[in-house]
Amino acid sequence: MLRSPLLYRALGAAARRIGAAGTRSFGAAAARASGRSAMDFPCIDRLEMRQRDLMAGPEPTYEKVVTGYEVFHDSRPFVCDHGGVLPQMDIAYETWGRLDADRSNAILIHTGLSGSSHAHSHAKNSRPGWWEKFIGPGRAIDTDRYYVVCTNVIGGCYGSTGPWSVDPATGARYATTFPLLTVNDMVRAQFRLLDRLGIHRLHASVGASMGGMQSLCAAALHPERVGRLVTISACARSHPYSIALRFAQRQALMADPNFRRGFYYDGVQPHVGMKLARAVATVTYRSGPEWELRFGRRRRAPDQPPALCPDFLIETYLDHQSERFCLQYDANSLLYVSKAMDMFDISRSVTSRLAAQRDRAAAELEREQLAAPAPCTTNGSVCMAIEDQPASAAGHSQPETEDEIIQDLVAGVADVKQPTLVLGVQSDILFPVKQQREIAEILRRAGNDRVTYYELDAMYGHDTFLIDVVNVGAAIKGHLDNSI
Amino acid sequence: MLRSPLLYRALGAAARRIGAAGTRSFGAAAARASGRSAMDFPCIDRLEMRQRDLMAGPEPTYEKVVTGYEVFHDSRPFVCDHGGVLPQMDIAYETWGRLDADRSNAILIHTGLSGSSHAHSHAKNSRPGWWEKFIGPGRAIDTDRYYVVCTNVIGGCYGSTGPWSVDPATGARYATTFPLLTVNDMVRAQFRLLDRLGIHRLHASVGASMGGMQSLCAAALHPERVGRLVTISACARSHPYSIALRFAQRQALMADPNFRRGFYYDGVQPHVGMKLARAVATVTYRSGPEWELRFGRRRRAPDQPPALCPDFLIETYLDHQSERFCLQYDANSLLYVSKAMDMFDISRSVTSRLAAQRDRAAAELEREQLAAPAPCTTNGSVCMAIEDQPASAAGHSQPETEDEIIQDLVAGVADVKQPTLVLGVQSDILFPVKQQREIAEILRRAGNDRVTYYELDAMYGHDTFLIDVVNVGAAIKGHLDNSI
Structure with missing residues (x-):
């Protein structure tokens, strides 16, 4: 049907005429010569345009992204699990509802990775929060009954101390000199805020995704201070996927x-x-x-x-x-x-190793005040020569078999005996239901006889917790308000 | 326990001593001033090192990556589904086993995305192929019985014409002037090779992942030329995930x-x-x-x-x-x-639209030879003013409801009546079993009463087809060798 030499010539002719169509690419000349037009890349054009805009613009700021939060400034040093130290610390937080006279009705809400303290709108910031429909009078987290607190995690950029914060020692932003953090560090920082607010015992600790890790961590860290526990689409340990x-x-x-x-x-x-x-x-x-x-x-x-x-x-x-x-x-x-999040593992061996590391760092810092300074540095923080510790001291024995791993997890939640709601979503590929079942299982094996486990067939995947107020909301409400 | 002002001073002192540790980053000065050491990024160091090596090195070549293949050079133009034209075409291929006298024992193997024709080792290339253990005497694809052919797809870089190939019109590589391709284009190119090899009818068309799309496509395109069909971890249409x-x-x-x-x-x-x-x-x-x-x-x-x-x-x-x-x-x-792969959809409406587009492009090219040249260009190819066609001609009616979509898929495989093996792997997240069930379902609804559907609980995810010779291999062998 097609006679190739003629066709070929026709192609060449068409090609030459097309040459006028500009291409901004490196190979413009070649493309023009070939007569074939090069593909358009409007998305790359846009990236390059923004690059130019950013070069001309001011430095980044996150202060306008989230506004209207309170700041708890803690001038005491904060020793992190991996041995780094924050000389002082800010925690951004927002609250809704009213704290009872006996200070027993507080609920602490934990955010996901990039969440801010703005879980719900209020007078100082009327923009809808990330959990707007889950919080409010009569809602899943009922502000008529509870005093609700949400913080920006340390390490974040919405008001709490993080890499973007200014290091008081230098006046420059920490950037990657910021100390390494753990989920446990985030939770310990939150409890400093609770102390400041005069809240000894939470009615509940509630969170999804990374917030679900924090929630579990809070209950394991201070079982006597957490009345109920909600963990949604989270895990007991991050898995390789x-x-x-x-x-x-x-x-x-x-x-x-x-x-x-x-x-x-x-x-x-x-x-x-x-x-x-x-x-x-x-x-x-x-x-x-x-x-x-x-x-x-x-x-x-x-x-x-x-x-x-x-x-x-x-x-x-x-x-x-x-x-x-x-x-x-x-x-x-x-x-x-x-x-x-990757490092999160509620296993007892992990928690104790980090606690030991932190204690050594704290002790070493105290000695520092009197004698010679620290002999080495580690990633982004003054290091307490952890590497120099003999392996037996630095690392506890690692569980190897699946049985040992589960036993270690069970030991890690040995004190988590409060009523617990574990929610999993079947369409979640990031924190699959297998991991939710694992949380429920280790809690039950640790002797917690008040574990509620629901699996939702919701269609939104991992983010279901942000969207599905019908299923997720009702489950939370039932758990928080039910007298048991 | 920690007295903060002293600690703070100690931190500062430690920090100053640490300053000597170099950082090659932009913020080196700030890091030194802070005394906190910046984090190490050995992986970024390596990327930068390779960048320097590549700047000093020769141009890229893929001729050394895969060797020992045959090349079928087709000097006829090849009109692609989206209207682009390759003035000529190479197809790299390798074969194993011997073609019967009646040329009825050929099996065409289709590759995944980046696969080469080197599915199995042979005299000209002794390196193990990507399906080494699945091919050979007595194996899943038995070279004592079958003549096995594998090609590098057009668009690839292992010997078949692709963006890296030299455009004969210019002597420069096509790069992104290369015409847009479809899976159907790849299959049509393969059939040109089969014609050259004198193979009218395949014993079977076998493929996994993108190869499974091709395999299904081959059977739909030339039902009379495909004796049996194997499609593994593929789909009838790519889904949004x-x-x-x-x-x-x-x-x-x-x-x-x-x-x-x-x-x-x-x-x-x-x-x-x-x-x-x-x-x-x-x-x-x-x-x-x-x-x-x-x-x-x-x-x-x-x-x-x-x-x-x-x-x-x-x-x-x-x-x-x-x-x-x-x-x-x-x-x-x-x-x-x-x-x-994204564009793959075996629905009749899609296939007919592409065929119509291709026919117009071919006709227009023929007219080109005699009269005025093409009036416009489109992505990487001479365009046949497809955009100028009225919508009714350019696009067939799009199915909207799930029922219509399924009907359209069923119509697309209406002629696929040969014995078919569909294999799905439960741990595959890229081509989940839901999609394998869909293939089996549309074939059965189209009246194919020889569809075998197996679901494997293999643990390797999508790549199971490359690894699990016990489960995948046996299923293929049973299907290919079974007289029915």
Whole structure:
């Protein structure tokens, strides 16, 4: 049908005429010579445009992203689990409802990775919070009954001390000199705030995702101070699949030339890396059956040829989501907080090793005040020569078999005997129900006979806890308000 | 216990002494001033080192990655589904076993995304192939009985024409002037090879992952030429979750400053973007229960503080895997082939729309030879003014409801009546069993009464087809060798 030499000539002719269509790429000349037009990359054009805007603009600030919170300034040093020390600490927090006279009606809400203290709107900040529909009079977390507290975790960038904060020793931002954090550090910091607020015992500790880790951690750390426990779409220990997904996100971020090993605050932020990291994260957060219904295989412009830049609706959605996020959250916070999630493991051996490490660091610091200073440094913090400790002192014996691992987890929650609600979502790929069942199982094996375990067939994947007020909300309410 | 002013001074003193530890980052001065040591980033150091090596080194070549294949050179133009035209085409292929006198014993094996024709070792290339243990005398695909053919897909970089190939019109590599491809294009190219080899009818078409799409596509395209059909861990249409994951990979690749809109062949390859893309891909390929057993939560150096560079064994594994891949496969091939996977949809409405598009392009090209040249260009190919066609001609009516979608799929496989094996793996998150069930279901609803559907509880996730010779191999063998 096609006579090839003629066709070939026709192609060449068409090609030459096409040459006028400009391409801004490196290979423009080659493309013009070939006559074939090079593909368009409007999404790369946009990234480059933003890069230029950011170069011309002011330094990043997260103070405008979230506003209207209170700050608890703690001038005492805070020794972290990995031996680093914060000379002082701010904790941003917001509250709703009223604290009872006997201070027994407080509920502490823990956030996910990048969450702020703004869980619900209030007079100082009328924008809807991240759990707007779950909190309020008569709602799942009933502000007529409870005094609700939510904080920004340490390591974050919404008012609590984190890598973006100014190191008082230098007047410069910590960046990646910030000490490594654990979920346990975040929780210990929160209890300092509770102390300040005069709250000895919580009615409940409630959280989802990383907040669910914190919630479990709070109950294990201070069983006598936590009346009830809610943990949603979380885990007792991060498993390799979710570590792998967070690793990929961190690598994307760190590979951005603007990242500059974390010292980007007086330059351009690693916005491209943040955008990529967020795109991967969003896939892990939201890829439930909902996507099939909401986006299916629909394309932005079905009559246009396929494109490598956002083309399917699911792609434009991801692009938009990650675009919005990439300048709203600090890249270093993402690194520190996401790494803390990877390291999370409620096992007794892990908790005791960290406690021992922290105690040594604290003791060493006290000696420092009188004698010679610390002999070494470690990642982002003054180090207490932990590496020099004999292995037997530094590390407790590691459980090896699956049985030993479970036993170690059971031991880690030995004191968690309060009424507990564990919620899992079947469409969650990041914290699959297997991990929720594990939490319920280890608690029951540890002798907790008031563990409620629900599995939801909700369609939103991991983020169901942010959306599904019907299922998640009712489960929380039942647990919090039920007299048992 | 800790007296804060003293501690603070001690911290400062320690900090000053630490200042000597160098940091190569932008914020070195700030870090020194603070006395806190900045975190180490050996993985970023390595990326930067490789960047320097690549700048000093020769242009990329993929000819050394895979060797020993045959090349079928087809000098006839090849009109692609989206209207682009390849003026000529190479198809790299390898064969094993002997073709019967009646040429009825051929099996065509289709590869996954980045696969080469080297499925099995042979005299010209003794390195093990990607399906080494599945092919051979007495094996799943029995070379004593069958003549086995495997090709590198067009769009690839291992000997078949792809973006890395030289455009004969210019003498320069196509890069992103290469025409957009579909899975159907890849299959049509393969049938040209079969014609050349004198094979009218295949004993079977066999493939997994993208190869499973091709396999299904081959049977739908030429039902009379495909005796049996095996499709493993594939789908009848890509769903939004897998599109999202491939989108994230492509974005990571395209965001690499070295990508330069695809014109990187005489510069440094986008090795960082490729590495990131591969890390994400590997998570989707391999994250089965195997990771829990193989890596668990074990860390590279358990007595060292946590690190943001590879730390957990799962991270060093991902780092190593993606490091190995990133210079072995062409970035543009990844874009084109992965996009073709996203576009895959065996529905009749899609297939007929593409066929109509292709026919118009072919007719227009023929007219070109005699009269005025094409009036416009589209992505990477001479365009036949497809955009100018009225919507009714350019696009057939789109099915909307789930019922209509299924009906459309059923119509797309209406002629696929040959014995068919559909294999799904329960731990596969990229092509979940839901999609395998869909393939089996639409075939059965189309009246195919010889559909075998197996679901494996294998632990390797999507890549099970590359590894599990016991389960996958036996299923294939049973299907291929069984007289029915």
